[in-house]
Every structure is written in C-alpha cells, then in structure tokens.
Amino acid sequence: MENHGQKRSAHEQEDILDGVQAVLLDVEGTTTPLMFVQEKLFPYIKTNAKTYLNSHYGEDECRGDIEELRKQAEADKEASVEGVISIPQVADDNKEAVVDATVKNVTWQMEKDLKTKALKQLQSHMWREAYKTGLLQGEIYDDVPAALKEWSSEGKRIYTYSLDNVEGQKLLFGYSDKGNLLELFSGYFDATAGAKTEKDSYIHIVGEINVKSEKVLYITDLPTEAKAASDAGLKTVVVVREGNTQLSDDDKQCFFTVTSFEELCSDDSHKAKRVEGEHKGAKHEEASQVDGTKEAVHAGEEAAD
Ligand SMILES: [Mg+2]
Structure with missing residues (x-):
C-alpha cells in the first residue's frame, strides 16, 4: 500500500477496515502518550x-x-x-x-x-x-474512546498488546482520564505472548483470539512491530503522534499511516466530520462527542467495580 504521508480518501480508509473482525492495539505511543x-x-x-x-x-x-x-x-x-x-x-x-x-x-x-x-x-x-486512590490516571488520546466505541458497536473485537503486564493495562484503561473503558475490550496480551517485533507473537495472538490473521488489524506507533505483524498476515496501521519516534520516508511508503483514530472510523458521522474537518464548527461537534463517550463509560464504571 502506497502512502506518501498525504491525507487518504474515505474510500482508502474503508478499505483498511474492510472485513476486519478484530483490532489489536499497541498501547504506548498508540492509545497513550509515551510521555505518560x-x-x-x-x-x-x-x-x-x-x-x-x-x-x-x-x-x-x-x-x-x-x-x-x-x-x-x-x-x-x-x-x-x-x-x-x-x-x-x-x-x-x-x-x-x-x-x-x-x-x-x-x-x-x-x-x-x-x-x-x-x-x-x-x-x-x-x-x-x-x-x-486516584494518584494516577491513565492517559488516553482524545480520539481513542470514540473509535473503540464505534468498532465495538460494529461487532469488532478489541484487544491490546503491550509489554506492560495485563493487570497494568487493565488499570490504565480502567482508571483512565476518559473513564472506565474496560467494557470495550475483549482481551489483553502482554510480553508472555512473545516479543512485539517477532512474527510468531502475532501468529500466537491470532490463534488465541481465533480470528483469521487477514481479518485482524494491528495498530502501533512502531514500524518494526508493524512489519512483524504484517509478516504474520495481519493488516497494519502505523499511528503518527507527537512525541513518537519519527518515521523514515521508507516507513511512510511501506505502511498505512494515520495521525488520529478518527481516520479509521467508518461511521457516517465521522466521515462527515472528516469532510468538514476544515470548518471551525467541527471542533465543537468533536468535543461534544467525546463528552458523550465519557458519560457512557462512566455509567459502566460502577458495574465494573
Ligand atoms: Mg508503542
């Protein structure tokens, strides 16, 4: 897939999610700032x-x-x-x-x-x-909860894959600055699944979640991880965010890149929002959508506790 760092059309974005049944997410640099x-x-x-x-x-x-x-x-x-x-x-x-x-x-x-x-x-x-005790709150990028919600509502299963152990990941998403997001996840993988730059780790994960590799989308900030996942047959997206390691020109050409999970939403309202992205009014709409998510996840918090 060729990409020269330009904005993709909605058509291309639909393609990458086409047939995807499970989304596997890296955490650091992908859902959560490395700085956190x-x-x-x-x-x-x-x-x-x-x-x-x-x-x-x-x-x-x-x-x-x-x-x-x-x-x-x-x-x-x-x-x-x-x-x-x-x-x-x-x-x-x-x-x-x-x-x-x-x-x-x-x-x-x-x-x-x-x-x-x-x-x-x-x-x-x-x-x-x-x-x-509230001394720490997991930081999640603003564009993440709405996308997870949308994928989940479409029946896609969502998993994480991080070197942080499963308990740590659950704490991060359970006590996050966007509320308790745990209900959106179907499972968590950590270093026990293998190294993130090894093809076999992704083969193992795909086997565990019982979805064909070509129907799993792995999102990460690191091209070395995307390469391993791609070698295992998964679809991959590299997310480019402030504070992450800069991608080389080669990486930009090899991998499908996004700067926000919003670019991976197929929902009509998101699509419309992207088209209108340049209009000033779009910002307000975006903010109210994030707030809506926040309320919904907070409602789930009591049940999960
Ligand atoms: Mg990462």
Missing part, C-alpha cells in the same frame, strides 16, 4: 517506593514483593551483574535496612532499564494502589 509512561508512570515508582514499602511492610503481599526482589538480587550477584544491590532478609526488626536496600535496588534496576519479573511485580502493586 516516561514522565508519570515510571517516576511515580522512584518517588514513592520508600513510602509504599514503609506503609505496607507488615503485609504479606509487600513482603512477598521484597522477597522476590531479594532473590533476584542474589541471582544477579551470582551472575556478576555490575552494580547489583543486595537486599537483606525481611524481618520485623530490620525494616529500615530492608526498605532502604529495596528502594536502592529498585532505583538501580530502573536506571539500568531492567525489566525483571520481581521489579514488575512491585511496580504493578504500587500502580494498582495509585490508580485506585
């Missing part, structure tokens, strides 16, 4: 680890998290990983030393961009608390 992850989600852990560990130190879950980190540190030491910070055994009379070492270990792992299971476990528990 880099500037809110991860810094939250570094800033709050000490407070969190101190206040939950007596609880089994927190002690389990520390124990996993301690075991990981032992394994790292065994493997001569540079700079590893050991953690003492959890004990009632050892709280300060254990918390201090755990915070240092977590900070060290995050600075080295390590993604160990032990680190992810503590992070997910900390984020769960932060989302549930």
Whole structure:
C-alpha cells in the first residue's frame, strides 16, 4: 500500500477496515502518550517506593514483593551483574535496612532499564494502589474512546498488546482520564505472548483470539512491530503522534499511516466530520462527542467495580 504521508480518501480508509473482525492495539505511543509512561508512570515508582514499602511492610503481599526482589538480587550477584544491590532478609526488626536496600535496588534496576519479573511485580502493586486512590490516571488520546466505541458497536473485537503486564493495562484503561473503558475490550496480551517485533507473537495472538490473521488489524506507533505483524498476515496501521519516534520516508511508503483514530472510523458521522474537518464548527461537534463517550463509560464504571 502506497502512502506518501498525504491525507487518504474515505474510500482508502474503508478499505483498511474492510472485513476486519478484530483490532489489536499497541498501547504506548498508540492509545497513550509515551510521555505518560516516561514522565508519570515510571517516576511515580522512584518517588514513592520508600513510602509504599514503609506503609505496607507488615503485609504479606509487600513482603512477598521484597522477597522476590531479594532473590533476584542474589541471582544477579551470582551472575556478576555490575552494580547489583543486595537486599537483606525481611524481618520485623530490620525494616529500615530492608526498605532502604529495596528502594536502592529498585532505583538501580530502573536506571539500568531492567525489566525483571520481581521489579514488575512491585511496580504493578504500587500502580494498582495509585490508580485506585486516584494518584494516577491513565492517559488516553482524545480520539481513542470514540473509535473503540464505534468498532465495538460494529461487532469488532478489541484487544491490546503491550509489554506492560495485563493487570497494568487493565488499570490504565480502567482508571483512565476518559473513564472506565474496560467494557470495550475483549482481551489483553502482554510480553508472555512473545516479543512485539517477532512474527510468531502475532501468529500466537491470532490463534488465541481465533480470528483469521487477514481479518485482524494491528495498530502501533512502531514500524518494526508493524512489519512483524504484517509478516504474520495481519493488516497494519502505523499511528503518527507527537512525541513518537519519527518515521523514515521508507516507513511512510511501506505502511498505512494515520495521525488520529478518527481516520479509521467508518461511521457516517465521522466521515462527515472528516469532510468538514476544515470548518471551525467541527471542533465543537468533536468535543461534544467525546463528552458523550465519557458519560457512557462512566455509567459502566460502577458495574465494573
Ligand atoms: Mg508503542
């Protein structure tokens, strides 16, 4: 499919969704700004680890998290990983030393961009608390909820595929700045499905959701992921958003690109909106549609809780 970065006609947009039964979504850079992850989600852990560990130190879950980190540190030491910070055994009379070492270990792992299971476990528990208490709210691009709603109403199933674990993804969409969006999703895939740049991961996912690969549309910000999905037979769209890695001219020619999910809506009202996009009045219409979605998802929130 050729594209030179120009606006596509409504006809072309219909083509890409033609026959699509399931939409698989990347999260970071696609539904959610990379900045949210880099500037809110991860810094939250570094800033709050000490407070969190101190206040939950007596609880089994927190002690389990520390124990996993301690075991990981032992394994790292065994493997001569540079700079590893050991953690003492959890004990009632050892709280300060254990918390201090755990915070240092977590900070060290995050600075080295390590993604160990032990680190992810503590992070997910900390984020769960932060989302549930309103300290964190998942950021979702404005154009996303209306598109998900439309695809869902057309009978398309919607899935996510992110390196963030399934629980983290559910928190992000469940406690989002657009309300609880979980009812729009049929399922979630994470790193356990395989690497996002491997063709086999997409073959696995397509098998799991039981839809033919050519009837699945994968939307991502990364051409390397789109290539792997495309090699597995999926349709692909690369979303170009502010703050994402710039696409090369080759990428722009190889992949179908959009700057907003609105370009992937086939609904008549959206089509009309695109045609009238240049008119000033369109902005107002858009805003009220987003508000309408917000109300609808908020209504679903109580039931989901
Ligand atoms: Mg991404």
